Amino acid sequence: NAGVTQTPKFQVLKTGQSMTLQCAQDMNHNSMYWYRQDPGMGLRLIYYSASEGTTDKGEVPNGYNVSRLNKREFSLRLESAAPSQTSVYFCASSIPLLYEQYFGPGTRLTVT
Amino acid sequence: AQSVTQLDSHVSVSEGTPVLLRCNYSSSYSPSLFWYVQHPNKGLQLLLKYTSAATLVKGINGFEAEFKKSETSFHLTKPSAHMSDAAEYFCVVSGANFGNEKLTFGTGTRLTIIP
Numbered sequence: 001n002a003g004v005t006q007t008p009k010f011q012v013l014k015t016g017q018s019m020t021l022q023c024a025q026d027m028n029h030n031s032m033y034w035y036r037q038d039p040g041m042g043l044r045l046i047y048y049s050a051s052e053g054t055t056d057k058g059e060v061p062n063g064y065n066v067s068r069l070n071k072r073e074f075s076l077r078l079e080s081a082a083p084s085q086t087s088v089y090f091c092a093s094s095i096p097l098l099y100e101q102y103f104g105p106g107t108r109l110t111v112t
Numbered sequence: 113a114q115s116v117t118q119l120d121s122h123v124s125v126s127e128g129t130p131v132l133l134r135c136n137y138s139s140s141y142s143p144s145l146f147w148y149v150q151h152p153n154k155g156l157q158l159l160l161k162y163t164s165a166a167t168l169v170k171g172i173n174g175f176e177a178e179f180k181k182s183e184t185s186f187h188l189t190k191p192s193a194h195m196s197d198a199a200e201y202f203c204v205v206s207g208a209n210f211g212n213e214k215l216t217f218g219t220g221t222r223l224t225i226i227p
Contacts, residue, residue, distance in 0.1 A: 004155075040121070042202060042217035043156075058214070090155060100146060101215060103156040 004104035013081045021076040023091030032074040036087040114139040118218035131190040135203030146204040
């Protein structure tokens with residue numbers, strides 16, 4: 001039971017490049033989330049998916065797109081990376097109504 | 113609407129002395145409250161949670177927190193700090209209306225343990 005896994009662990013992009021961050025969970029959770037963590041700001045929700053086939057915007061969705069590929073996988077795409085997207089990105093999953101979320105190890109992204 | 117305020121961005125204590133990390137919350141509903149811990153370059157791990165059962169909640173590694181509705185507080189405590197407790201701690205609130213599982217994070221408190 002690996003929990004929540006994320007790939008890659010580290011990535012450096014140039015401004016304007018695109019990339020997809022991958023997330024998978026093996027806990028049979030319905031809900032999945034993408035957050036970004038910046039110094040002094042805690043975690044901010046980018047997008048979430050309450051169930052397979054549905055996605056909704058969070059607090060900071062601009063510049064990102066998501067895909068809930070199936071119940072296990074939830075990917076985050078940066079179409080045209082900007083330096084302001086330099087951050088640590090966390091994926092999480094949860095069981096509905098229990099609220100507690102389980103987090104992946106994070107992806108550290110630098111955009112130059 | 114919901115929000116959470118962590119009153120200290122950085123707390124330093126000596127090893128073996130008590131730890132107090134302060135958190136106040138605001139919520140339109142009866143909230144669920146959590147403390148998460150993040151060790152350097154790691155993901156977040158759930159320490160403990162309050163979901164309208166007992167107001168004194170015990171978590172892992174000797175931590176506990178008390179839900180005080182009258183004070184809208186959920187402070188985290190530990191009787192005796194250990195070097196391994198050095199980490200960043202996040203107080204988190206969740207809406208209690210069914211279907212809304214979004215979490216709102218505080219800005220974090222960095223705990224330093226002095227040998």
